[in-house]
Each structure stands twice: as C-alpha cells, then as structure tokens.
Amino acid sequence: MLQFGYNTGVINAPKVNIENFMKDVYKWRYGKDMSAETVEVLFSLAVSIFAIGGMLGGFSGGMVANRFGRKGGLLLNNILGVCGACLMWFAKMSNAYEMIIVGRFIIGINCGLNTSLVPMYVSEIAPLNLRGGLGTVNQLAVTVGLLLSQVLGIEQILGTNDGWPLLLGLAVCPALLQLILLPICPESPRYLLITKQWEEEARKALRRLRASNQVEEDIEEMRAEQRAQTTEASISMMELICSPTLRMPLIIGIVMQLSQQLSGINAVFYYSTSLFTSSGLSEESAKFATIGIGAIMTGMTLVSIPLMDRTGRRTLLLYGLGGMFIFSIFITISFLIKEFFGYVQEMIDWMSYLSVVSTLSFVMFFAVGPGSIPWMITAELFSQGPRPAAMSIAVLVNWLANFLVGIAFPSMRNALENYTFLPFSVLLAIFWIFTYKKVPETKNKTFEEILALFRQGNGSSRKVSYSSTSNGEEKSEKVELQT
Structure with missing residues (x-):
C-alpha cells in the first residue's frame, strides 16, 4: 500500500x-x-x-x-x-x-x-x-x-x-x-x-501466522464459514448485485468507498499548496504546510491503530466524518474572511492561521476513520465466497470517485471560488447520516456473525446483539440465527 x-x-x-x-x-x-x-x-x-x-x-x-x-x-x-x-x-x-x-x-x-x-x-x-x-x-x-x-x-x-x-x-x-x-x-x-x-496447507500457514500449534479454533471458524457459503462458493459480480442478503453489505461497502473519496480529502492532497498560497501563505511556507499534512496523516493513523479494535469501526467513522464536516465549514469561512476583510493585514494573518489549522484538522479527522476503515470494512462485511467480487466492485468505485474528484476539482474551484468546499460539506453530512443509520459494528465479530446480521435484517426488523459475557451465550445466538 x-x-x-x-x-x-x-x-x-x-x-x-x-x-x-x-x-x-x-x-x-x-x-x-x-x-x-x-x-x-x-x-x-x-x-x-x-x-x-x-x-x-x-x-x-x-x-x-x-x-x-x-x-x-x-x-x-x-x-x-x-x-x-x-x-x-x-x-x-x-x-x-x-x-x-x-x-x-x-x-x-x-x-x-x-x-x-x-x-x-x-x-x-x-x-x-x-x-x-x-x-x-x-x-x-x-x-x-x-x-x-x-x-x-x-x-x-x-x-x-x-x-x-x-x-x-x-x-x-x-x-x-x-x-x-x-x-x-x-x-x-x-x-x-x-x-x-x-486443509493441511491451511494448517501450516496458520501455525506460522499464529506462532502456535493451537490453530483448531481458527480452522473450525473457517469450516463454519465454508458450510454457510457452500451455495456461494464462487459468486460472480452479477450474482452479488442480485443477492437480497448481500445487497445491503454491498451498498455499505460502496458508500464507505465514496465517503473516503468524495469527502474532499483528495482536493486537499492534490491542491493543498495552491490552497495555502491562496489563503495568504508564501510559496515556501505552503510547501512545508503540505508536508505537515502528510506528517499529521501518518501520526494520526498510528494513533488510530490501537483504537480500531478498542473503540470500534463505526464509532471512529462517525467521529472522523463529523470532524471533517465541521472543519470543511471552517475552511469555507477562512476563504470568506479573506474575501470580505482582504484589505486589513491583521485579518489576513489571522485568516491564514485559521485556514492552515482547519485544513490540518480536516486531514487529522480523515486519518481517524474515513482514511482506513473503508478499505477493511468491505473485506469484513463479506465471507469468502463473495469477498473477491465485492472488493472488485468497491475498489472500482473508489478509483472512479478518485478520478472524478481529480478531474472536476479545478473546474469546481473556478466556478464556486470561496464556496468550493461546501459540496463536500453536504456530502459529509449525508455520509455521516448513512453511517449512523446503516453501518453495523464489525469489531470482534467473525465473518459468519457479520453476515448473520444482514440475514436477520433481511427477514426481520429485530436488532441482533452478541453477548460477550460467555461462550455459551454467543453460540446460542448463532444457532438461533442459522435456524
């Protein structure tokens, strides 16, 4: 990567x-x-x-x-x-x-x-x-x-x-x-x-990966997934799109990829230097501020590694999208301040500071959730059979959105000028609402348990929750769902 x-x-x-x-x-x-x-x-x-x-x-x-x-x-x-x-x-x-x-x-x-x-x-x-x-x-x-x-x-x-x-x-x-x-x-x-x-090759691989001979639990989990997916052993993209059970996971995977690319982050990556110079920074300062974006991305991604399995994917995604929404508004405000108070030097200096802080904060919240979660949540939402087809569709959507933002942003910037980031603010609000309403928490759930959430949702409106208080309770819930 x-x-x-x-x-x-x-x-x-x-x-x-x-x-x-x-x-x-x-x-x-x-x-x-x-x-x-x-x-x-x-x-x-x-x-x-x-x-x-x-x-x-x-x-x-x-x-x-x-x-x-x-x-x-x-x-x-x-x-x-x-x-x-x-x-x-x-x-x-x-x-x-x-x-x-x-x-x-x-x-x-x-x-x-x-x-x-x-x-x-x-x-x-x-x-x-x-x-x-x-x-x-x-x-x-x-x-x-x-x-x-x-x-x-x-x-x-x-x-x-x-x-x-x-x-x-x-x-x-x-x-x-x-x-x-x-x-x-x-x-x-x-x-x-x-x-x-x-199976024997899988055992050898697991022993190396786990640095232990105790791999039967992993093997049994894979066998359970294999039994559950016998009818979908090699599912095509068209079958995936037409499957009622898998349609919602696919929609979630696609929307997550769009939330990453249409959040405005690529506009910052591709054009950050010109954004900083237009807000009043010198050319040299703008270049170093751009390097600051990369440094903050790296630092915040390191911070989010332990949080991912402690806090959960959905929670971090909501924090990330919410923070990006707030600071995309601040970026727009910083542009407007320059427009209306451009003749006051003190206001220009203050606005440059606001623009840089807002942009760096925007990037920081991106690194917390939307930067990493869309790549892995698509792989987590699908079991072995449909996973390759789902990843192909999701990644195609990601790259297509990446291409469209790269091509469209200069024209959008010329047309909207100081309001360039407002469309991204609207999209971030939509993605936050979708995540809150539709995206399940996948932390510490097996692939079969995640799929069971959607099977249950497809047949009934009752919420499914997994208790972690004892192994017996978890197993009884899985039997009920399979029945």
Missing part, C-alpha cells in the same frame, strides 16, 4: 520540471514551442491516467485473487510495479514524455490491484482481535508513502530538473522489496481451505 500512497503524491511536487521537460522534447522533435494548453493537457493526462489504471487494476482484483491466490496475486503484481517505475525513471534519458504517461498507467494498474488484494489478504490472515488494527496498517503505509513523496519532492532533495526522474523511479524499490520478501510469507489460510480445499 506504500506504492499507492507514494504514487498518489509523487507527481505533484515536480510539476513544473516535468512540464519543462515536455516542452523541451517537443521543441527538439518538431522545432517549435508547445502551446501552454497542450502542456496542461499532457500533464493532466499523466496525473489522471494513474486513476484510470487503478480502476482497471481494482476491477481485476477479484479475478486475480481467485486465480493466483492473495499472496500469488500480490507477487505477480510487482512485475507491473517494476515495469511502470522503470518507464518513468528512463523517460528523460530516452527523450520521450510518452514513457511517463504509459508508466503512470502501468503503476496505476499495480496500485489498483494492491488496493484490492492487500486489504483482502490482511483481513484473512489477521487474528479476530487484531483485524482492525492490522487493517489500519494499510492506511499507515499509504500515509507514509504520501509523506515520503512530499519530502523527497522538495527542491532541496529531488524536486529538481535532474532529480525528478529518480523521484518517479524510486517506486521500483517497494516492488523489488516485495519480490524478495513475499515468497517467505504464508498464503491466506482462508483461501487455501475454503477456495482450494487444502
């Missing part, structure tokens, strides 16, 4: 350098200057084609997971990572800006597959009591990658005419590291037992 974070943020810092390279190549080839509009279109294509590749990779994730396994799919995916990074690295040496665009597309496919396969793999290998915390490590890797790209992209390091090819090419390092380390990692025991019916 570090690949995803790094390649999301890496293209923005060397924007001017890459545009100058495109102009130089065009002049060398055709003996005339490239128009400003063409430069803008080519650079926008290099940025947005990453999301198009991500859509393709995310949509293919379920098929790759079923055919090659979770670990096998991730291992093969690194070949794409190496190819994409090398194309970008050698673009300047080859005098071909097309290599940047093709490389961004290939690395987009790589990242799309990662966003589908990694949460699936992590949720299937994690012990029940650590599934939330380990799922949050996905987002931690994304934020570390984002921060790394921001730091390396400053002019003092690699944000120069000579340094930017290496900056883009460094994406080869995580891919090579995975090619070395993944072969010694175990395959998902759920995939081995439920999909392949290789």
Whole structure:
C-alpha cells in the first residue's frame, strides 16, 4: 500500500520540471514551442491516467485473487510495479514524455490491484482481535508513502530538473522489496481451505501466522464459514448485485468507498499548496504546510491503530466524518474572511492561521476513520465466497470517485471560488447520516456473525446483539440465527 500512497503524491511536487521537460522534447522533435494548453493537457493526462489504471487494476482484483491466490496475486503484481517505475525513471534519458504517461498507467494498474488484494489478504490472515488494527496498517503505509513523496519532492532533495526522474523511479524499490520478501510469507489460510480445499496447507500457514500449534479454533471458524457459503462458493459480480442478503453489505461497502473519496480529502492532497498560497501563505511556507499534512496523516493513523479494535469501526467513522464536516465549514469561512476583510493585514494573518489549522484538522479527522476503515470494512462485511467480487466492485468505485474528484476539482474551484468546499460539506453530512443509520459494528465479530446480521435484517426488523459475557451465550445466538 506504500506504492499507492507514494504514487498518489509523487507527481505533484515536480510539476513544473516535468512540464519543462515536455516542452523541451517537443521543441527538439518538431522545432517549435508547445502551446501552454497542450502542456496542461499532457500533464493532466499523466496525473489522471494513474486513476484510470487503478480502476482497471481494482476491477481485476477479484479475478486475480481467485486465480493466483492473495499472496500469488500480490507477487505477480510487482512485475507491473517494476515495469511502470522503470518507464518513468528512463523517460528523460530516452527523450520521450510518452514513457511517463504509459508508466503512470502501468503503476496505476499495480496500485489498483494492491488496493484490492492487500486489504483482502490482511483481513484473512489477521487474528479476530487484531483485524482492525492490522487493517489500519494499510492506511499507515499509504500515509507514509504520501509523506515520503512530499519530502523527497522538495527542491532541496529531488524536486529538481535532474532529480525528478529518480523521484518517479524510486517506486521500483517497494516492488523489488516485495519480490524478495513475499515468497517467505504464508498464503491466506482462508483461501487455501475454503477456495482450494487444502486443509493441511491451511494448517501450516496458520501455525506460522499464529506462532502456535493451537490453530483448531481458527480452522473450525473457517469450516463454519465454508458450510454457510457452500451455495456461494464462487459468486460472480452479477450474482452479488442480485443477492437480497448481500445487497445491503454491498451498498455499505460502496458508500464507505465514496465517503473516503468524495469527502474532499483528495482536493486537499492534490491542491493543498495552491490552497495555502491562496489563503495568504508564501510559496515556501505552503510547501512545508503540505508536508505537515502528510506528517499529521501518518501520526494520526498510528494513533488510530490501537483504537480500531478498542473503540470500534463505526464509532471512529462517525467521529472522523463529523470532524471533517465541521472543519470543511471552517475552511469555507477562512476563504470568506479573506474575501470580505482582504484589505486589513491583521485579518489576513489571522485568516491564514485559521485556514492552515482547519485544513490540518480536516486531514487529522480523515486519518481517524474515513482514511482506513473503508478499505477493511468491505473485506469484513463479506465471507469468502463473495469477498473477491465485492472488493472488485468497491475498489472500482473508489478509483472512479478518485478520478472524478481529480478531474472536476479545478473546474469546481473556478466556478464556486470561496464556496468550493461546501459540496463536500453536504456530502459529509449525508455520509455521516448513512453511517449512523446503516453501518453495523464489525469489531470482534467473525465473518459468519457479520453476515448473520444482514440475514436477520433481511427477514426481520429485530436488532441482533452478541453477548460477550460467555461462550455459551454467543453460540446460542448463532444457532438461533442459522435456524
């Protein structure tokens, strides 16, 4: 997932350098200057084609997971990572800006597959009591990658005419590291037992993952899931969409992905420097404030790891969306203050402070919940049969929303000016209400227990609650639901 974070943020810092390279190549080839509009279109294509590749990779994730396994799919995916990074690295040496665009597309496919396969793999290998915390490590890797790209992209390091090819090419390092380390990692025991019916291989994998020979409880839980899912052993996307029992989990998974991308966070990631400069900061201060965004994301994701299995997914999601809603309003207020009191220097200084604090707080609340939970809750809401198809659909929606925000935000900003963040405020309010009304708590529940919540909801309006006071009470509730 570090690949995803790094390649999301890496293209923005060397924007001017890459545009100058495109102009130089065009002049060398055709003996005339490239128009400003063409430069803008080519650079926008290099940025947005990453999301198009991500859509393709995310949509293919379920098929790759079923055919090659979770670990096998991730291992093969690194070949794409190496190819994409090398194309970008050698673009300047080859005098071909097309290599940047093709490389961004290939690395987009790589990242799309990662966003589908990694949460699936992590949720299937994690012990029940650590599934939330380990799922949050996905987002931690994304934020570390984002921060790394921001730091390396400053002019003092690699944000120069000579340094930017290496900056883009460094994406080869995580891919090579995975090619070395993944072969010694175990395959998902759920995939081995439920999909392949290789029980002894699943036991071996579990013994390595748990560092213990006492794995019968995990095996029995997988067998229960296998028995419950015999009719859905290999469910297609169309069957998933048409299934009455699985429709609500699918809707929740899709809305959670939309809540992440349509919250306005990508507008902050892609255009934070220009947002800060328009609020009154100098160019240099704006760049360091942008690095502050990456640092806060990383710090708050670390804080949320222990909270995920202590507080619960739903609670953190409500806090995160609520906080983002409040501070998106403050961002709008800071823009309006500049508009109405722009002639008073003291007000400009105070407004710049308000804008930076509001934006950093907005990012902080994103890291608490909406940053990590959508990736893992989709994997948690579905059992082994429909999980790959559900992840493919959810990740496709995520990348599509990512692409739309990246393309639409500059036009939206020109049209709405100081009110740019108001549509995001409205969407955040809608997502908060949906989460409060519809999203169940998945903390410390097995995949079969989570599915039982929706089965019960499909047939009756009675609320289902699981008592944790004794094993006997939990088992009796499960028998009642299955009956």
